[in-house]
Amino acid sequence: MTDSTADYPFELTQTQAPVGVDGESGTRTGTYEPSFAGLSPSTRLTTIEVGQQLDDFDLLLELGTGAFAKVFLARQRSMQRLVAVKISANEGHEPQTLAQLDHDYIVRVFDQRILHEQNWRLLYMQYLPGGTLLDVVEAIHRAEKPPETGQTLLDAVDHALEGRGGIRPTESSTRAELATLPWPDTVAWLGKRLAQALDYANSHGVLHRDIKLANVLLAADGTPKLADFNISFARNVTGASPFEYFGGSLSYMSPEQLTACQPGHTLDMANLDARSDIYSLAVVLWELLTGNKPFDDSAAQAARARGAGAIGDTTALELMLTTRAKGIPPTALAALPETCPPALRRVLLIALSAAREQRWASGAELAEQLQLCLDPSARDLVDPPVRSWRLRLRPFFVPIAFLAIMIPNLLASAYNIQHNQLLIVSQLSEYAQGRFMLVTTVVNVVFFPLGAAVLLYWYRYIILVPRRLRRGPAPPEENLARARRDCLVAGDRAVFIVFGLWLLSGLTFPLTMQFAAGGIPGRSAIHFFGSITICGAIAIAYPFFLLTFYVVRSVYPELVAYGQTSPREAEELRALSRRLPRYLAVAASVPLLGVVAVTFLTPVEIAQVIVPIRALCIGGIAGFVLAYWLSRQIESDVRALERVIGNRVPH
Template sequence: MSESTGSGEQPDETAGRATNVRVDMVEAFATAWGTAAERPPEIAEFLPDAATLRAQALHELIRVDLRQRWLHHTGTDIARKRLIHYCAEFPELDRARLPAGLVFEEFVIRRHSGERIDPRDYLREYPEQAASLRGLLNTDELDQSTHRSDDLDATMNQTPDSTRNTQVTSPHLDLTATATSAATVAHSEPGEFEPLDRIEVGQRIGDFELLTGLGAGAFARVFLARQTSMQRLVAVKISADRGTEPQTLAQLDHDYIVRVFDQRLLDTDSAPSGSRRLRLLYMQFLPGGTLLGLLRWVRETPPAERSGKLLLDAVDTAMAEKGEIRPTDSSVRSEIAALSWPETVAWLGRRLAEALDYAAAHGVLHRDVKPANVLLTAEGVPKLADFNISFSRTVAGTSPVAYFGGSLSYMSPEQLEACHPGLARTAADLDTRSDIFSLGVVLWELLTGAKPFDDSTAEAEGRGDETTLEAMLERRTVGVDPAALDRVPADCPTALRRVLLTCLDPDRSRRWADGAVLAKQFDLCLDARARDLVDPPPKSWRMQWRKWPLLVMILAIGVPNALASWYNIVHNQNLVVSRLSETAQQSFVVITAGVNVVFFPLGAAVLIYLARFVLSVPRGLRHGRRYDPEILRRTRHDTLRIGDRVVIVVFSLWAISGLTFPIALQFAAGDVPSRAVVHFLASLLVCGAIAVAYPFFLVTFYLVRCIYPIFLRHGEISTDDSTWLRALSRRCTWYLAIAASVPLLAVAGVTFLPPGDIPAVIVAVRVLCVGGIFAFVASYLLFRALEADLKALERVVS
């Protein structure tokens, strides 16, 4: 990413680039430490010239430097440094204004390295940060304790609120590596967390030969290892023997969750010299890297050049670094290669949503969904990993607050509130919708190259963790930043944008209810026809006509029936009524008009009643109203069946009219000749076919194309929807046959007329035949469009 900006660049774009520049600096500094031999890299060499960027980057670089000097280069000539040394080295650092999170991180790192430190010393050394540090270090409880050996047990079994208060950390402090609370670290004996750096590549631990490092943190290291007994490559995670990650993962066996094979506890005999209380977790090895690695590729690639091949390139590069061979003849890779970049993001999101749904169904919340915790197979398939701070309701002895942490920039508002010691929310209040929010942040970052919320200002201005949390909460309350919305690629489907914004809704009641619903939404995003139905262009006719369902249905029913009425009047007037006396004609007109005035308004009222949910619920949804799931289910069912109900009501009215005409003739003219009755019945048959076929296709096409997809926007789908859609598709075939019969019935009716009667109706019959042919062609086109729409919708809901 370029550090310079043009004179016309917007401030929010500059801020976004500044954040990326800062991330790149930290990565470059960490890389320099990794290649350092005797002389460590100098922080000053990696700081930018701009004062704003320099201030923002300095704290990040100090964190990396502290970890390297205290944890990864012990036993060397590299000197350990403390924050006071950095303050002396860099004039812009004010000891009184150091973030409490940075001070706390130094404390944790020193304890982890083996030093025995009294937490109260830090309160005396940093009085300006004491208010925040007191909660982080849990010194209130320490002051009240008697320093007996059972204090540690009391700390680990503290009340939910007190446990929650000990978990607040700096936004830069990575909590994912440990499942223990800050208080537990503070009260541990020096030997409790021996340095993991004593475990090195090339060592053999039991059945495992450590081949290369895959990742490292303050409390855990991951290696690529060969399991000699099975002659297979595995990923080995070695960490402190804390938490319930093995028991949690033992419940999870899913295609999109990293499979854990087993765990080993390392004692002093099997572990390297001096290591104690360590756990070895060996799991499925995935050579394709992580979404964090893919994210770097995204940021370095212009939006117009991103596609599914970008994912494959990132995977291939990660595999090449590990000496792995790219798979051939992979249908999955072929599928990914054909996707656009937004579709690739939806493809990844669908699988991760399924993983979250599966975990939630087994009582497990992840609580730290972020790019680094999503691994990729050689085919690019994502797998959710690192359940170190997850919570399982089915593991005995655990509670939501016992293992609480996460990465602040990916946290949901409610999880940030649970981090805040001054707010009432606790970790026990979280549910799967918090993980869905985190997944939304990850996918938005993949889609655009930047997070949906600009937290850089909050981090820079925060004088303590509470201030930072409050600033981050404020940003999430107002929704996604306008600058982030502007970064959405031009080829991003409206459906994907809507789905991700729903994931990121600050009100969790408006987010997707669970991972299964979200997975179906991503399926919709991957189906071009389905997503166009559900999220049409804003100015399309479908969006406009959604507002007028009653008017559209009146026209769809009324116009075909008006044409049928015209044919019926002409046919019977010429063949029967015109041959009556003038008095009889007047009586006939009065009677039939009275019947029509009574029955047809009644039919309209019945139809409006039957369609009441179809007419009212979509309107309410557009205005933000909430409905009971049962009401939504009934409305979806009515929407797919209202065409049949229109047919039943309208045909019933024609049948009543067909019986009324002979009765009216009987009263008007006395005896009714049998020929007249035949004419009425023939006319009824033709008009009934018109009233059945054409309104059905017009009404059903409108409802399937414009109204039914509204419900899919809200994720309200039941297992019955697929059945209803298939049944409607079958019924459409029967109605198409009826539409084809209209011109045939007209011709057949003429053949039964005496030669003398044919001239009287020949014009009406010709119009009916020609119109029937055109109407059939139109019905056939509607049928084909309906067929494609129903199949697309069925793919989404099934």
């Protein structure tokens, strides 16, 4: 069948026939011709007409026709049901391939009958009355204006139903959802389901090799179903070969599939993988989104026309390969709707990469990314607007992390210094004061740079992996996964180091003073440990919320945009949410600790430190309000990201 005539395209949807292959040498032995060599019985398919009975089937309506098969709406007498019957020559492995597949978004095949006298195969399957995605694009062209919502899809389905004598279905939750979805979201909705179908097929060893608009059927509620596995290759089917019935629709082919069509590249057919089908699906989604394919093949079509119908003309194929190697042209990018989210644009551009190693590695990855496009909160995190601060601050993890950690600790240090100066240092002898300053200097010079070095080591994946993403091809998946995991514990690690340094200082100071200056008064030691406790609470709460807010809102989403996440990561996100109340409780304790500290001071001591205590209480209350707001924002972002990761497709 060709795109122009196919209405119910279960047949080979190409304008060229398969390539013949020499079994011993693996070289091309045939050329692209408009028929299968050796399938002469198919020429008698023209004698089949509506009203006939074949085997168990009454043929009611012709749904589609092509060079190699006819498809009819039929009544199966024995089961008293309507089915779609594909009648073709009894060749190939399509029934065996489809027998392996049972998926919500793949057309369900019931069984086959063989008419031995005519050498015909009757493959009967689920009847879907809603037309194809090709009908949808044609409806868009007729309207001469871009679609606004998924109602365009439903209108095309209803038009197909009426054309076949059906009636518009009652409203369903699916139709209600589609009717209000913006058109780019509708495209992502369709694409996610088709990507899941491809992933399922590939997990069963099946490559479709002919993804196109006309090969996606629509149920009455708009649900897409992948059809026509006539030229697919099933690794698990005995006797199947990647060289059998190789073909497809040129304008939807991946560059590697186009290469395999060229003379001398027959063996490349065996090297095709799921990424080839992903490329073809991306072409389909682009055409749905804009009304046109992403590449201008007019020069190739002209070259093909000059070849007097030689569809596989090498010049035409070379022109198509050259066009795809240049990437998506500016005119095609400009045709994207203004309402197209940056996330969907990115997902399709990656899927349409000329180099297959740069595409999504599986249908599951693509489905997860398209699910992201359907969640406004999550997609704005992963692909923020161009002028968003979340986008602009992504390259500056090190300085922002430094400020998020240091500013609260500098404030804590200021309080600690003032508190100790008034209640401890001023009470010491001149010699002891000198020792105090020496110990403080040594601790700051030795311990804090050491802590910074440990943090830089722990954060190395967060620093290096995003930098590599921005400068070139994506790093290995395990590095991406490690960077995402490190992001979710970045705040905890900062707290661990900084609180550890405060604790170490709290232990080092009295011990050193004991040996160097003969010790400090007991009451001064109590004051010192009290101030260290307050500073420790500040070091725990505020750096955690500041750093986690920045990482979850800016850094982590960038990493989610690449590779496939795992169920473990969803649990890690939930674990982060569960930790938030604990840190919030610590933030709430800061002003309370200041109030409690006053109860242990004498009136004279209170008079000495009343200003620092007031600053601590007022600042602690303001800090808690900020921490509470940050906590709510982090929770919202985590829920959005968890929705995406939680919807990944398991293999």
